[in-house]
Amino acid sequence: xxxYIYLMLSAALVNNVILARFLGLCSFMGVTTRVDTxxxxxxxxxxxxxxxxxxxxxxxxxxLKPYDLLYLRTVTFILxxxxxxxxxxxxxxxxxxxxxxxxxxxxxxxxxNCAVLGVALLLVEGKxxxxxxxxxxxxxxxxxxxxxxxxxxLRERLALADVPPLFAGPPIGFIVASLLALAFMGFAGxxxx
Amino acid sequence: xxxxxxxxxxxxxxxxxxxxARVVSVDGAVAWLEPEQGPxxxxxxxxxxxxxxxxxxxxxxxxxxxxxxxxxxxxxxDRVVVGVRGDALLKAALTAYALPLVAMLGAGVxxxxxxxxxxxxxxxxxxxxxxxxxxxxxxxxxxxxRGITTPRFLRRAGFxxxxxxx
Numbered sequence: 001x002x003x004y005i006y007l008m009l010s011a012a013l014v015n016n017v018i019l020a021r022f023l024g025l026c027s028f029m030g031v032t033t034r035v036d037t038x039x040x041x042x043x044x045x046x047x048x049x050x051x052x053x054x055x056x057x058x059x060x061x062x063x064l065k066p067y068d069l070l071y072l073r074t075v076t077f078i079l080x081x082x083x084x085x086x087x088x089x090x091x092x093x094x095x096x097x098x099x100x101x102x103x104x105x106x107x108x109x110x111x112x113n114c115a116v117l118g119v120a121l122l123l124v125e126g127k128x129x130x131x132x133x134x135x136x137x138x139x140x141x142x143x144x145x146x147x148x149x150x151x152x153x154l155r156e157r158l159a160l161a162d163v164p165p166l167f168a169g170p171p172i173g174f175i176v177a178s179l180l181a182l183a184f185m186g187f188a189g190x191x192x193x
Numbered sequence: 194x195x196x197x198x199x200x201x202x203x204x205x206x207x208x209x210x211x212x213x214a215r216v217v218s219v220d221g222a223v224a225w226l227e228p229e230q231g232p233x234x235x236x237x238x239x240x241x242x243x244x245x246x247x248x249x250x251x252x253x254x255x256x257x258x259x260x261x262x263x264x265x266x267x268x269x270x271d272r273v274v275v276g277v278r279g280d281a282l283l284k285a286a287l288t289a290y291a292l293p294l295v296a297m298l299g300a301g302v303x304x305x306x307x308x309x310x311x312x313x314x315x316x317x318x319x320x321x322x323x324x325x326x327x328x329x330x331x332x333x334x335x336x337x338x339r340g341i342t343t344p345r346f347l348r349r350a351g352f353x354x355x356x357x358x359x
Contacts, residue, residue, distance in 0.1 A: 034208075034210070034279075035279075036208065036210050036279035036280075036282045036283065037210065037282070039282070039283050039286060040282050040283075040285075040286045043286040043287065043289075043290040043291060044286065044290060046290065046294065047289075047290035047293070047294055050294055050297075051297075051322070054297075054315070054318060054319075057315075058315055061311070091326055092289050094330070095289060095326065095329050095330040095333050097259075098259070098285075098333075098336075098337050098342035098343065099285045099288065099289050099333050099336075099337075099342060100257065101228070101257050101259045101342075101344070103282075103285055103286060103289055129311055130301075130305075130311040130314050130315055130318075131301055131302065131305045131311075131314055134297075134298065134301060134318065135298075138294070138298065
């Protein structure tokens with residue numbers, strides 16, 4: 001159990017997808033103007049990353065490895081991720097059309113989010129079992145969501161601040177993002193013996 | 194035409210998530226709106242962005258059409274600003290995504306503890322996910338019936354105003 005906790009803390013905080021691995025930066029800058037929308041995008045990405053990682057683990061273990069097709073890994077994973085996004089879209093539409101009207105806007109963004117493919121490839125590198133893979137994917141995506149919400153909260157405050165015109169907009173956003181990344185480096189000591 | 198739930202009014206200090214929509218048809222007292230969407234990354238106008246255009250294809254927009262009642266003055270082609278409460282977006286996201294994930298993980302952890310086999314854990318996780326989706330469907334029906342997820346008319350959109358996730 002302790003191993004799982006360390007694995008999840010490491011994935012969410014120490015090796016954060018956005019601030020340590022620099023994946024998913026497009027949505028990080030594009031969908032963090034409000035906390036509400038950042039939460040929506042973060043949860044949608046969490047769902048897709050976790051489900052697609054589960055499917056990718058199964059494809060790797062039961063198809064690519066036994067039939068020696070590892071050279072098709074990246075292409076296959078991209079296909080699985082696109083299918084997972086499509087499945088999510090169809091499911092949300094079926095579950096509730098009003099929810100689809102509200103949340104459907106985030107799903108196309110996830111298809112091209114490199115964090116989803118990045119987590120799937122990291123899972124393969126880690127050679128983990130099924131449950132460890134799913135927990136790693138979940139923790140990575142929760143770390144992604146946490147940073148999205150934190151950054152959205154900071155940007156909401158920045159919108160009210162008296163920022164010099166030269167730094168207004170994306171420049172101050174990048175500066176704040178770099179400070180946030182520095183702050184997250186403080187988690188690097190967790191788990192060190 | 195089924196009875197449409199009345200949207201819950203927003204309080205004076207309540208934040209709304211706004212979007213621009215276009216009236217595509219009027220059926221008696223009900224106007225059908227289609228969300229107007231620019232680049233799929235809100236605020237990202239980079240031509241090189243790979244996601245640009247993905248959210249704007251006609252079929253995708255048609256799938257997100259929604260009805261609006263109580264505004265008989267709306268005509269086909271009108272552009273309006275609609276909004277939902279910020280907490281409604283959170284409730285919707287938790288219902289659609291968090292519930293199935295929790296069920297999936299719960300089933301997976303239980304199966305791993307009992308069986309200790311990756312194949313069984315995978316099958317249990319898929320079963321948990323499907324069960325969670327069923328519960329989410331039931332829960333989402335309650336949100337819709339209470340009008341929590343129903344968009345409300347805010348104002349007519351100004352000339353040149355574009356859809357942004359603000």
